Amino acid sequence: MLADSGIRAQITAPVRAAGSPRTVVAAFNTRKAVRSGVLWGSIFGIAIASSEVSYVKLYKTAVQRQALAATYGTSKAASALFGPAPQLQTVSGFTVFKISMTLMVLGAVWGLLTSTRLLRGEEDSGRWDLLLCGQTTRRGATAQVIVGLGVGLGTLWAVTAIITVLSGLQSSVRISAGASLYFSLTMVATAAMFLAVGALTSQLAATRRQAASFAAVFLGISYGIRLIADAGVGLHGLIWASPLGWVEELSPLTAPQPLAFLPIAAFTVAVGSLAVHLAGRRDVGASIVADRDRGGVHLGLLYGPSGLAIRLLRARVTGWWVAIGLSAFLYGFIAKSTGATVSGSVKEVFSKLGANGNGAAAVFGLCFLLEAILIGFVAAGQVTAVRSEESDGTLDNFLVRPVSRSTWLGGRLLVALVVLVLSGIFAGVLGWLGAASQHTGLSFTSLLEAGINLVPPAIVILGIGVLTFGIRPRATSIVVYTVLGWSLLIVIVGGFGTLGHWVLDTSVFHHMASAPGVPPNWEANGIMTAVGVAAALVGGLAVRRRDLQGA
Amino acid sequence: MSDTALRTEGLTKRFGDVVALDHLDLEVAQGEVVGYLGPNGAGKTTTIRLLLGLSRPTAGRAEIFGLDCQRKPVETHRRLAFVAGEANLWRSLTGAETLALLGRVHGQVDEAYRDELIERFDLDPTKKVRSYSKGNHQKVILIAALMVRPDLLILDEPTSGLDPLMEQAFRHCVQEARGRGQTVFLSSHMMSEVEALCDRVGILRDGKLVEMGTLAEMRHLSALTVEARFDGSIPDLSVVPGVSAVEADGSLVRCQVRGSIEPLVKVLAAAGVTELLSHEPSLEELFLAQYGEDGHAG
């Protein structure tokens, strides 16, 4: 069935192209972008709707809502992490607070991944050469992809909006259709900006991965700036220096300020046009940032598959470590001042968000959930890197020489494991450094433990990935990112008692104690590690017994 | 120690409904240079990936130097080197770094020979792999395979993308390897290359080995082309035993002979032949005859 329709699509595509040779690139990319927009739009919509529904179920009376707003609305921790929370006594205010920062970041990630995939990714694969033999120029093709991305963005918004409007119309929620439309528009604003950023970095960088990481660095800086701006240390003006800050200033549902769309639109158009302009000025396959074609002979690490993997992946892993370390430091830095406002009923809300304990430790517990997600991404990245060695054929170079599959995979997984453990240690140590710089009074060991506590969920993801790699290698990337995305979704919509325990249990992050707010659950960690290792072993056995499979 | 370098017994590989390789029985002695031919999709690459343990056979087995290819891949790979028709290298390494890495992974490298090969193939090893042309990629993996001086060289369309000068250099290297007693298993679409290098040739078609033997044996089975010019009247050659495909063009007659040519020579001499030309079929003609008659199967 599937294969059948795939073949049909391949056969019909050129026929359709023959009808309008000038827009074939746009049509081709629009289809891909729309598919992704529908998927992510549904996730956005469901996340918003579930937040609205869980609020009205959890805080039924006006008294409860007032109490929540009075104590929690002034929490600097909440403000730094999720943005300001001006109207927690309303469904709207709570929803914006609960969900908007997550969706803004996710939207940005969607934007940069989609545009770098359709621009730089297609170019890397050599498919652009084929397209450009047709009736289009480099600049024209880039512009057409951007049109396709725009349609994808429209789809993302439309799907998010439909679900949000429908959810708002429920009698208990009662948010007007107009307000819901505006809200969903603000939730895709970061996606628009980062589609453009991805288009630009696709021109600057030499590979898709590099393009995506340039854009991710920009996202990290934007997030960091607005985090400081909202941390209540008297630097709120900084909010205008961050694209994420502009979106925050749109203040959907609470105090709409549509003027903030101006910098957003100007930024998107300017960056997008610059990308099209640069695309016309370079060769296909070349980059603007000079890429050295010659090099001295550096034989360090070139001893075998594991050494080579360390050498080839170190830039990417270092990037993740910088993100993990920097955010942990920032969280540590704000933990004391923001944690001071965590008391009484705020504690109750915090515990529903997944953090327990007092003050700074509770803030850390919540922040470290975000670190766990980052480390989950590192694990997923390691598995997909293992699979891509096979799919791009470079693995053959080792396996036709005296290297067995077990030696190769074992070495690679050991590297992955060390990367994950070091990621956890980094989070703990840098979190402690940030906290110590403010004399927060949290002990080094408690934070180190909290850091190591982040590793087991990542080991589960690694294990599931290796298992898939063994039995269905071509599905590796889809499966690990689905497991990660699903776990993330449960974290976003869960935690309010509206989801059954068995649903929560399907999230790898649900089994992790929110240390240092509460002590790590070493028993659960042991079980997670054992599950991950067992899955990896089964996967490894399967790898030994199957054909090597290309892309 | 057996003196067979490579042996397969009933080696079979299916991909779903496609039988890519069908009960292949093959034997290559040590020191032999064997050509492996067949149209696109015949199963040549499939055979080689099974020999290398990269794929698992559906049935049958293969061994190299008496060791099972599936069960002892590491041991067999110590004694062989492989060149693929398409090099998949690490784009961010330079040529020199790639050669160093592959040499270390293999174990022992003849460094003087490696430098000589770099010279011969005119490769600039300081450049990054991503800036190499297709031919240069191929040179890197050729050098990486030759520099370890393996007992067995398995080559799958090794010269794809090489210019004629480099192809010449490649032939020289294979002849050198043969001189040193190395065994070579060469899959190729370049008939002249196989003709020039190989002691024996196997022809594969639809996963089955349809022909295997020395070039002389194969020629013997096929027809010899004869062209003759006459002064006077042209004799009727079609009645001569073994002769077929007679074409007359003025005073020139062209025909093909199978088996003994004695009857034809007698008839020609009696008829007063003034010019006589004969040539054996090239491998290319043999190959085309094998596939041309009833067309491609695939």
Ligand SMILES: Nc1ncnc2c1ncn2[C@@H]1O[C@H](COP(=O)(O)OP(=O)(O)OP(=O)(O)O)[C@@H](O)[C@H]1O
């Ligand atoms: N991984 C695979 N999955 C499905 N079918 C395959 C696979 N690999 C090869 N085949 C099929 O097996 C048959 C033999 O392919 P193979 O690559 O061995 O041919 P080949 O003789 O090397 O051809 P060429 O001269 O084009 O290189 C073909 O029909 C091919 O389509």
Ligand SMILES: [Mg+2]
């Ligand atoms: Mg082949």
